[in-house]
Amino acid sequence: MALLEVNDLKTWFHTRDGVVKAVDGVSFNVEAGETVGIVGESGSGKSVTCYSLLQLIPQPPGKIEGGTAKFGDLDLLSLKEDEIRQVRGKRIGLIFQDPMTSLNPYLRISTQLIEPLLIHEGIGKTEALDRAVAELEAVGIPDAKKRIHSYPHEFSGGMRQRVMIAMALITRPEILIADEPTTALDVTIQRQVLDLIKARQEELGTAVIFITHDLAVVSEVCDQVNVMYAGRFVERADVKTLFSCPRHAYTRALQRSIPALQSKGEKLYTIPGLPPNLAHDIGGCAFAPRCPEHEGMPAHAVSRPALKEVDPGHWVQDCPACLAVKLSA
Amino acid sequence: MSYLELQNLTKHFTKRDGWFGNTTTTVKAVDDVSLSIEKGEILGLVGESGCGKSTLSRLVMQLLTPTSGSVVLEGERLADLPPDEIRKRRRDFQMIFQDPYASLNPRMTIFSTLAEAILTRRTELQSDRDGLEAAVSELMERVGLDSRYIRKYPHEFSGGQRQRIAIARALGPEPKLILADEPVSALDVSIQSQILNLLADLRDELNLTMIFISHDLSVVRYIADRIAVMDEGKIVEVGGADSVFESPQSEVTKVLLSAIPQIR
Structure with a gap:
């Protein structure tokens, strides 16, 4: 049995402009110790998926409309507030994108770092402080004994992200959710933070759910990858398969649009159009209006295509046009 | 003589330290930088955080006074000009910032944002409402925005569209130099x-001269003709975009290159 089994998760937002189906039927498993990636453009529902698991969606306007998330013998989605608190920050840790805004500027690092220990493990302050110092050393902060009493603004962006990682891992969670942890950082710092997450994961055996829009980052850290578009997964495969033989038109378009892989002098490839408005019902394949392969293909059925297993472990939305592989691409 | 020349540009910041502020430390943020840029060229400026990229760009934009050295545009030393003349020249230097969510005024419509930029150069449009509106529409279409959205506010646009608005605003005063800071x-x-x-299209159409700052070498390689690599306030390497990418000379460049995530 997998560590976490998410089944048909639906999170909708009830707004004045209608019901926005931000996450509309998402299923995935996380095995102990593995790294599962969720990639997609802004607004595809990556973050909402993960925040739903910890019930961090503002309700209202958000509402978890259906699905289950089995974590051991718990269903995360139906836990009461005091029960989910036993999980959040204890058994499932979180790192956010922006380390500048996710640390409290008024509190010393020490206060923020030992808080989860005081709450979840009920140990004394001195003991908690010792563990916090050890944790800071483990994420590579020099002179941790002194630095722990600093305020967040005394750290650089990369160092702050290290503090966030220390804070998320201090309770030894079984799962770490990393939401775009390196997007706000320089490439060289990004490299250090990615290496650090990988190293800590190997030492502690933590499973990681890694959210990002950057396919290159995914290819470096993830074992399994889910490609998300308009609230659903369009493709899932292990990282090797996804990059060596992507099947869905969206995955292929996303790969082609990476500036680093294109040659100078030519126009950069871009995906035409915009992602669909999720407040409107999507009939058929959500990617159809932006997909070159849909030209000349018959119009679609009213429902969105379901995931189909094309090879063992390789799932793709069953849309004939999106699956029509052009080898030249 | 090049279009834009930076001659031995240096900026030191001094900081008072100690109990009575009687010890001073000097940070050499920009240290003896000389560079030249031709008309219509895009120069990529790369380096890690804290290497002095932003200080250098502020010196070029005349937002900081250099400790020594000078900026020469079309053969004219900008430091020699009287203050009110410098203010007039400001419109010749425009910036595009990193965060399109923070760099646009949320209370101004696209029309007012762009009209303000256009009026700095074309003052005759001040009393010509129709002419101004036409100029704004033209500018919007130039950067690929539908001019029907002229009355909308920044929050009604996506990140990519906002960056287009920011680019349009930079083009409004018909600048001689655009400085794009991690755009x-x-x-x-x-x-x-x-x-x-x-940006590449606009350069071709308008023959723009641009300094493109980024920490991402792969992006810079695509857009820039030449790349200058900065470290600890100094330029450590300058060369054609491809040659810097393919045969990096300095340690910093090698570090920056190896840090780029690769698809394996």
């Missing part, structure tokens, strides 16, 4: 390509 780092990978295409 695509805050955007999704798929949107990055769209903005890079737009």
Whole structure:
């Protein structure tokens, strides 16, 4: 049995402009110790998926409309507030994108770092402080004994992200959710933070759910990858398969649009159009209006295509046009 | 003589330290930088955080006074000009910032944002409402925005569209030099390509001269003709974009290159 089994998760937002189906039927498993990636453009529902698991969606306007998330013998989605608190920050840790805004500027690092220990493990302050110092050393902060009493603004962006990682891992969670942890950082710092997450994961055996829009980052850290578009997964495969033989038109378009892989002098490839408005019902394949392969293909059925297993472990939305592989691409 | 020349540009910041502020430490943020840029050229400026890229760009934009050295545009030393003349020249230097969510005034419509920029150069449009509106529409279409959205506010646009508005605003005063400070780092990978295409097109159409600052060498390689690598306030390497990428000379460049995530 997998560590976490998410089944048909639906999170909708009830707004004045209608019901926005931000996450509309998402299923995935996380095995102990593995790294599962969720990639997609802004607004595809990556973050909402993960925040739903910890019930961090503002309700209202958000509402978890259906699905289950089995974590051991718990269903995360139906836990009461005091029960989910036993999980959040204890058994499932979180790192956010922006380390500048996710640390409290008024509190010393020490206060923020030992808080989860005081709450979840009920140990004394001195003991908690010792563990916090050890944790800071483990994420590579020099002179941790002194630095722990600093305020967040005394750290650089990369160092702050290290503090966030220390804070998320201090309770030894079984799962770490990393939401775009390196997007706000320089490439060289990004490299250090990615290496650090990988190293800590190997030492502690933590499973990681890694959210990002950057396919290159995914290819470096993830074992399994889910490609998300308009609230659903369009493709899932292990990282090797996804990059060596992507099947869905969206995955292929996303790969082609990476500036680093294109040659100078030519126009950069871009995906035409915009992602669909999720407040409107999507009939058929959500990617159809932006997909070159849909030209000349018959119009679609009213429902969105379901995931189909094309090879063992390789799932793709069953849309004939999106699956029509052009080898030249 | 090049279009824009930076001659031995240096900026030191001194900081008072100690109990009575009687010890001073000097930070050499920009240290003896000389560079030249031709008309219509895009120069990529790369380096890690804290290497002095932003200080250098502020010196070029005349937002800081250099400790020594000078900026020469079209053969004219800017430091020699009287203050009110410098203020007039400001419109010749325009910036595009990293975060399109923070760099646009949320209370101004696209029309007012762009009209303000256009009026700095074309003052005759002040009393010509129709002419001004036509100029704004033209500017919007130039950067790939539908001019029907002229009355909308920034929050009604996506990140990529906002960056287009920011680019349009920079083009409004018909500048001689555009300084783009990490213009695509805050955007999704798929949107990055769209903005890079737009900047490359605009350069071809308008013969723009641009300094493109980024920490991402792969992006700079695509857009820039030449790349200058900065470290600890000094330029450590300058060369054609491809040659810097393919045969890096300095340690810093090698570190920056090896840090780029690769698809394996």
